[in-house]
Amino acid sequence: MIDEKKFNRVFSTVLMSLMAVAIIVTACFKFEDLRGDTHGIVMLALASVASMTGVISTVLSANGAIMTFIFGTLNAVLVAAVALDNGIMGNFALHAFYFLPMQFVGIWQWRRRGAGISGKGEKEKSQVQARRMTPRLRIVVALALMAATSVAYFVLCRIDGTTDSFNGKAFLDAAVFTFNVGGQVLMSFAYMEQWVLWNLVNISSIGLWGYTTWGADGASGYTIVMFIKYCFYFVNSLNGLRIWLNLSKPRQNDEFA
Numbered sequence: 001m002i003d004e005k006k007f008n009r010v011f012s013t014v015l016m017s018l019m020a021v022a023i024i025v026t027a028c029f030k031f032e033d034l035r036g037d038t039h040g041i042v043m044l045a046l047a048s049v050a051s052m053t054g055v056i057s058t059v060l061s062a063n064g065a066i067m068t069f070i071f072g073t074l075n076a077v078l079v080a081a082v083a084l085d086n087g088i089m090g091n092f093a094l095h096a097f098y099f100l101p102m103q104f105v106g107i108w109q110w111r112r113r114g115a116g117i118s119g120k121g122e123k124e125k126s127q128v129q130a131r132r133m134t135p136r137l138r139i140v141v142a143l144a145l146m147a148a149t150s151v152a153y154f155v156l157c158r159i160d161g162t163t164d165s166f167n168g169k170a171f172l173d174a175a176v177f178t179f180n181v182g183g184q185v186l187m188s189f190a191y192m193e194q195w196v197l198w199n200l201v202n203i204s205s206i207g208l209w210g211y212t213t214w215g216a217d218g219a220s221g222y223t224i225v226m227f228i229k230y231c232f233y234f235v236n237s238l239n240g241l242r243i244w245l246n247l248s249k250p251r252q253n254d255e256f257a
Contacts, residue, residue: 008063008239008243011239012059012062012063015055015059015232015235015236016055016056016059018232019051019052019055019229019232020052020055022228022229022232023048023051023052024048026048027044027045027048030044031044043082043085046078046081046082047078047082049074049078050074050075050078050079050082051229053071053072053074053075053078054071054075054079054229055229055232055233055236056071057069057071057072057075058198058233058236058237058240059236061187061240062195062236062237062239062240062243062244063127063243064115064127064128064130064243064244064247065115065127065128066107066110066111066115066128068106069103069104069106069107069110072099072103072106073100073103073104075099076095076096076099076100076103077095077100079091079095079099080092080095080096080100083095084096094177094180098181098184099184102184102185102188103188105188105189106187106188109188109189109190110128110188110190113128113129113130113131113190114127114128114129115127115128115129127247128190128247129190129247130190130191130192130244130247130248131190131191131192131248132191132192132193132248133191133192133193138193141182141186141193144182145178145179145182145197148178148181148182149171149174149175149178149179150174152173152174152177152178153167153170153171153174155174156170156173156174157170168211169208169211172204172205172207172208172211173208175200175201175204176201176204176205176208179197179198179200179201179204180201182197183197183198183201191248192241192244192245192247192248194244195237195240195241195244196241198233198237198240198241199234199237199238199241201233201237202230202233202234202237203234205226205230205233206227206230206231206234209226209227209230210227
């Protein structure tokens, strides 16, 4: 029989190590192009650290560890800084004004649900007591996400000037945005269903960056790295769903229900 804790520890270590290697190799290649550009080197370093903190945060989240929000806070700040420096104001606003404050909501909620706190005379708990949505709430959330994705798709099509025909790239972009927002809310409130959304986010992101890399103007180092990153994220989100299905199982005398 597989030792659950040992498997998760090995899985998480391997995933983070492979992503670290990918980030380091990419940064080294980019560094050669930035020799003498101090600002560019600093931003490359920030982007690399941001990518790594993002991976660590998602791995910790999959394992139900409250430290996910510490690395999530660092990631939100760093990504916001990189986005602002590159003039990507939508991404800056998303991370600075949504993802960053939601980390503190998550810490508050996860502590209420047992993560990182001691019970009365009990050993300190390291994992959050996850929960599952009611069937009615699942329907409400699904309808809200469908409506939000439709609105986001319409706005993106208007911006691109492609309202006369279906725009696959805009649809994936809209889905990534709305599922990210929804997934962060469910994550902060410790709902298992967040991992359904994270899987959809990662599948959509793989499609989006795959199209950008090979279906548009040809491959580039940056877009390939994004494609690879979301492949890692997808593998982790599958494991996260598996872990949280167990963490959210109803238990007798569950004080966090």
